[in-house]
Amino acid sequence: MTTHQAWLDDVRPNLYADQLAIGFRRLRFVRSLEREYREHMREDTFELRRIALCAGVLVWLAFAALDFLLVASSERWWMLAIRLLVLGLLLVCGLLLLVRRQSHLHLLTPLSLTCIVVPGLGAAAVVAVGHTVDPGYPYEGLLLVCMAAYFLAGLRLSEALASSLVVLLGYVVFELLAGLAIPRLINNVLFLLFGNLMGLVGCYLLEYKSREHFLVSRLMRVLADHDSLTGLHNRRSFDRQLERLWRQAQRENLPLALLLCDIDHFKAYNDHYGHQAGDAVLRRAGSVFGDAARRPLDMAVRLGGEEFAVLLYDITGEQALQRAEELRAALAGLKIEHARSDTADVVTLSIGVACVTPSEDGEFAQLYAHADRALYEAKAFGRNQVVA
Numbered sequence: 464m465t466t467h468q469a470w471l472d473d474v475r476p477n478l479y480a481d482q483l484a485i486g487f488r489r490l491r492f493v494r495s496l497e498r499e500y501r502e503h504m505r506e507d508t509f510e511l512r513r514i515a516l517c518a519g520v521l522v523w524l525a526f527a528a529l530d531f532l533l534v535a536s537s538e539r540w541w542m543l544a545i546r547l548l549v550l551g552l553l554l555v556c557g558l559l560l561l562v563r564r565q566s567h568l569h570l571l572t573p574l575s576l577t578c579i580v581v582p583g584l585g586a587a588a589v590v591a592v593g594h595t596v597d598p599g600y601p602y603e604g605l606l607l608v609c610m611a612a613y614f615l616a617g618l619r620l621s622e623a624l625a626s627s628l629v630v631l632l633g634y635v636v637f638e639l640l641a642g643l644a645i646p647r648l649i650n651n652v653l654f655l656l657f658g659n660l661m662g663l664v665g666c667y668l669l670e671y672k673s674r675e676h677f678l679v680s681r682l683m684r685v686l687a688d689h690d691s692l693t694g695l696h697n698r699r700s701f702d703r704q705l706e707r708l709w710r711q712a713q714r715e716n717l718p719l720a721l722l723l724c725d726i727d728h729f730k731a732y733n734d735h736y737g738h739q740a741g742d743a744v745l746r747r748a749g750s751v752f753g754d755a756a757r758r759p760l761d762m763a764v765r766l767g768g769e770e771f772a773v774l775l776y777d778i779t780g781e782q783a784l785q786r787a788e789e790l791r792a793a794l795a796g797l798k799i800e801h802a803r804s805d806t807a808d809v810v811t812l813s814i815g816v817a818c819v820t821p822s823e824d825g826e827f828a829q830l831y832a833h834a835d836r837a838l839y840e841a842k843a844f845g846r847n848q849v850v851a
């Protein structure tokens with residue numbers, strides 16, 4: 464880790480920060496992150512691939528027209544036939560790409576590879592046929608295909624390299640079959656190899672930066688949405704999730720529960736044991752809350768200070784009360800001594816519970832207000848209890 468990355472220690476352990484710290488020179492992340500990155504890139508490069516394909520078809524047509532100017536003999540009909548075959552395949556791939564469907568997303572990489580390899584081999588065959596008539600027929604168009612593989616097709620470096628090598632190999636085979644003079648073939652292959660080398664370096668740097676950007680932006684999102692002391696979601700993240708879940712509950716006609724929790728006599732705890740000991744209590748409480756929100760749509764939040772919340776989706780009022788009671792018992796069960804509490808000799812929790820199935824015209828603020836009133840009552844009735 465370089466010195467300018469030392470800040471990463473402050474946010475570890477974290478999947479993104481860990482990967483940034485250990486590096487990714489071979490352009491590969493740990494398995495779960497790698498999957499996430501590839502999914503992200505599929506989405507991110509979708510538009511680029513479509514535009515590149517349209518541009519590629521136009522360039523292909525332009526070169527087909529050029530063949531008629533460059534080659535006067537009957538071989539040009541062979542060249543046209545190859546170009547039409549490739550064009551047909553490109554159009555089929557284009558149709559699949561233009562109709563953007565979720566089901567097509569997994570086809571994106573195979574389609575992109577096809578859109579490189581097929582025109583690449585097609586161009587190699589056209590060039591070889593052209594060389595049977597005129598050894599000076601331009602072969603540099605093959606380089607364009609390889610550049611498209613490195614920079615336009617949304618491929619990763621390994622995929623771009625593999626497809627370019629297939630094209631290069633196909634070119635050598637076609638030229639040998641067509642009988643191009645060996646010194647000329649060596650010259651052409653060397654030119655294409657050096658061109659590929661440049662593409663390789665550029666593509667490596669691009670993918671490296673893209674991966675770095677992915678990790679940093681995901682890390683920033685995690686930091687912006689989480690509380691640094693407990694690792695739980697923060698209020699901003701909670702507000703967003705509450706609104707989203709409220710709408711989902713409205714659509715699906717399912718109940719949503721909010722448990723508003725407040726540690727009792729926390730000021731007295733801080734005053735007696737010190738702020739750092741208070742922080743340690745908040746961290747331990749945080750892991751208890753985290754354990755209470757295990758299902759994908761549930762969420763545990765530190766709202767601020769010693770206030771926490773647990774949002775539970777698709778749960779009955781009775782179940783929500785039971786979960787709140789378990790939560791209260793779990794915190795008390797930590798048996799954190801609290802000599803200055805008027806309620807118990809350990810740190811305790813008051814919880815206000817609200818559970819509603821949102822009506823069509825209901826507002827999510829109702830859920831919060833209800834839970835807040837219940838929490839107020841839990842405090843007023845003597846703390847260390849659950850009120851619904």
Ligand SMILES: Nc1nc2c(ncn2[C@@H]2O[C@H](COP(=O)(O)OP(=O)(O)OP(=O)(O)O)[C@@H](O)[C@H]2O)c(=O)[nH]1
Nearest residue numbers: 725726727728729730731733738739741742768769
């Ligand atoms: N250690 C620590 N204390 C914090 C943090 N954030 C807020 N606090 C303290 O939490 C205390 C909250 O005090 P109050 O709002 O009076 O609540 P309380 O003492 O728990 O009283 P009740 O809620 O009525 O039982 C304050 O002393 C804050 O300074 C934090 O991040 N770390």
